[in-house]
Amino acid sequence: MSNTLFQAFTTNIGTIPLPDAFTFPFYYEPHELSRIAANKLQNYLETQTDFEHNFGLDEKQKGLEIGKMFGVLVVQNQNGEIGHLWAFSGKLAESNHHSKFVPTVYDMLDDSGYFKKEEIILNQYNAEIEALEQNHDYLSAIKHLEQTKLQAEKEITAQKEQIKRGKKDRAEKRQTATPKQLEQFNKESQDEGIFLKKMTQYWNYKLEDAKQNLEQFTNKINQLKEERKEKSAALQQQLFTEYAFLNKNKELKSLAEIFNGNPPAGSGECAAPKLLHYAFQHDLKPICMAEFWWGKSPKSEVRKHQQFYPACMGKCEPILKHMLKGIETDKNPFEINSANGKELEIVFEDEHMIAVNKPAEFLSVPGKLITDSVQTRIQSKYPNAMIVHRLDMSTSGIILLGKNVESYKYLQAQFIKRKVKKRYVALLDGVVPVKEGTIELPLRVDLDNRPTQIVCFEHGKPAKTEWKTIEIRNNQTLVQFYPITGRTHQLRVHAAHHLGLNCPIVGDDLYGTKANRLHLHAESITFKHPFSKEAMTIQVEIDFKKPNAW
Template sequence: MSCTLFQPFQQNLSGIPLPEKFTFPFYYEPHELSIIAAKELQHYLEAQTDFKHNFGLNSEQDGLAIGKMFGVLVVQKQDGTLGYLWAFSGKLADRNHLPNFVPTVYDMLTQDGYFKEEEKILNQYNRDIELLENSEEYKTATNTLEEYIKNFEKEIVDYKIKIKKSKKERAEKRKKATADELKQLNTESQHEGILLKKMNQYWQYKINDAREQLANYTNQINVLKEARKEKSSALQQRLFNEYAFLNQYQELKSLGEIFNGNPPAGAGECAAPKLLHYAFQHDLKPIAMAEFWWGQSPKSEVRKHQQFYPACTGKCEPILKHMLKDMPVDDNPFAVNWAEGKNLEIVFEDDYLLVINKPAEFLSVPGKQVSDSVQTRVQALHPNALVVHRLDMSTSGLLLIAKSNAIHKNLQAQFIKRKVKKRYVALLDGVLPENKGVIDLPLRVDLDNRPNQIVCFDYGKPAQTQWEVVERRNNQTMVYFYPITGRTHQLRVHAAHSLGLNCPIIGDDLYGTKAHRLHLHAESLTFAHPVSKQEMTIVKEAEF
């Protein structure tokens, strides 16, 4: 199959060795070849006239500003020629296909495709339903039923009030009534009961008749809705079954198979699976891959213009597991014990608790793939020891550990009641114009890309951070953070997000740019000793 989208490298690559293994997609530093391919794509985006899209980089451009993730795949032809492919995630300029970019794996929007034909049927169902629901007859039947029920309830209530009043009057009359008068009073009471029953019967007849009239329309609407539901479900299942991805063995596996019939929205539309599928289709050997963000950052995620990012885990990881089957891939850094060879420094210890200075890249508690952690190390010496709070693996600093359950419960209660005072020091990539402030941005986990956090004003948990500048130097700012709440990645997101400080912490591999370490350190911890009740402040200054 001819490959028209393969672009050969123009520059001399003789001094650049090929990577021994393919890029691990979920955590990587771009290979030099990927960087060259990405720069070529970025130059194209800056100068191209093939499409119009507002990336938010030009304040004078019309339209909604939407940044976009792009990907490059370095590939090798069977004759050894090196080149690259380009892709974008989702749609670009409201299109699936654009010049120079690999197409979507499965294009359900082709004009002569079955999806378009089935979509016409679904649209006809929608029109028919809308026509019935907006018809004067349907509206009249609905209003009539509502009016009958309203009048019925009012008349019955009014008449019951009247009966109650008459009953009270008759009770008084009975005290002085003759035998004939008592008989007449009983007859009146019976007549009121009979009339109430007839009123109920009359209104129930009217209401039932109105319900039948309305049912003539609602039944038609419900039949159409059920048919639409069945058609939509069948179309979705067919789409899941036919939306399939290749691997190096030319094995196809569908979205339905990969996600057991329930793929997340947008699965398969990211750049990485598009690139690999096209490469396998055209007998191109994948060498290295990288993805970068182009344009204005979205309001929820932290995305910086031109910065490289890993593939998302929620949508891409199951797909890429199939596509990269048996390919030699770089080691998974999440399965590496970065704490190996590192020691824990005890800053304070007595019979009840310890305060540890945790090194960067050291788990607080055992992880899914790595068991070595502060807790397991300390429990080797003190079997009942428990970590009271946690620091991110990449964050260094003071960690409080209880030597018994009772002490742990006491210290945790202090954290829950926000009686513990914490101070972090961080070095930010940029110069802050102000000297102090408070960041208030609610956070929740990114469901498509755990463990990353995003700002979400609808479903996020409240997260507040006080901050103040310590010093500014070399286009960097050292700050103190005083977290009021303790959400996952709170300080990292509050620093990097455009609605926060808009200055990521140096070395932040999730929300900024990777360096030799994350420059975030838990420097000071103040709490009440659970036995002596005396306030204690432990300080360990950062070494960066």
């Protein structure tokens, strides 16, 4: 196969050393070669006239605004030349194919392909079902059944009311009635009951007749829907089987095999799998890669224009595990104990509780891969101690622990009832023009990319943050946060999201740009002591809140 999409570098890269290992795709700093390739792609996107797509960057452009993730893969061909490939996630301008980008691994939009042919059959089912559901006789049958139900209910109810009134009237007359009159009253009561029974039978017959008339249509519609369901499920399974990815050993593995038959929606459509699959197809050696966002951020996620992002965990991790088999990658940073060599500062301690100042990049509790944490270190000295609340691994600041069950429960209850007052200090990357305010954006986990959180007004949990500006300097804003709720990544998302402050915290590698650390610190906490029940405040300041340390 000819490497028609292999692009040589147009700048001199001879002095740039190649990386020792391929990019770890789920947490990385782009290699210089990846940055050069990405810059070339971004320049193309700014000037191209090959397609029309509204990225949301031009207010005058009409149409649905859709930002897009793009990827670059630096590769080496069989002649030893270094070049790069381009890809986009999903579709671009409603198409899978554009001349400068690698194609999708499995093209569902190919008119001659299996998927499109089967889709035609499914559409025929849809058309037939829709025609039946709009059929005049079917709609009349529905209306007739509803009218019959209403009329039956109306007449039967009226007869029951008539019986009730007659019974009451006869009851009054029975006090002075003659035997002959009593006999007549009994007969009237029996006749009314018989009439109600016959009326009920009549309407039951009419209802059954109306139902059978309607079932002529509903049975056919339900049969078609069941056939469509089975056909759609079979198509999905066929797709999952045919949608297969190569690795460097030319081993194919399908979505069905990778995800045990049930992949998340959109699996395989991201830029990274497309790039690697094309490289392996054309005997190109992967050197390094990077992905960046281009355009307006989605409503729920935090995505910044031109910023680099890691591959998603939910959809890409299982696929890339197969595709990168046999390729040495950079070490997984999640397996490195970043707390190694760091000390926990105890800022308060008595026989009931402990307060520690947790360093940044230090777990509050043991993780899946790393056990070193605030909890394990304190428990090594006080085995009965229990951590009351947590901070994100990247956030520094005050954490409380109870030394016994009673103290732990008393402190924890204050957090549950939101009686604890917390103050954080954060340095934001940008200028916040407002002095203070309140942010209320509900949050939930991004199911395809844990532990990232997204704003979701439908399924998110309420999240509320009060804040105020302390100082603005060098295009950065120092703020204090007062979280009313305690959701995962609440302050980070509320700072970065465009409906929040639209300024990510400096060093936020999930919602902003990586730096030497996340500039977020839990500096003050006010609560009631578990034994004395007196209010107490613990405060630990940090250097980055001081202007001369910026």
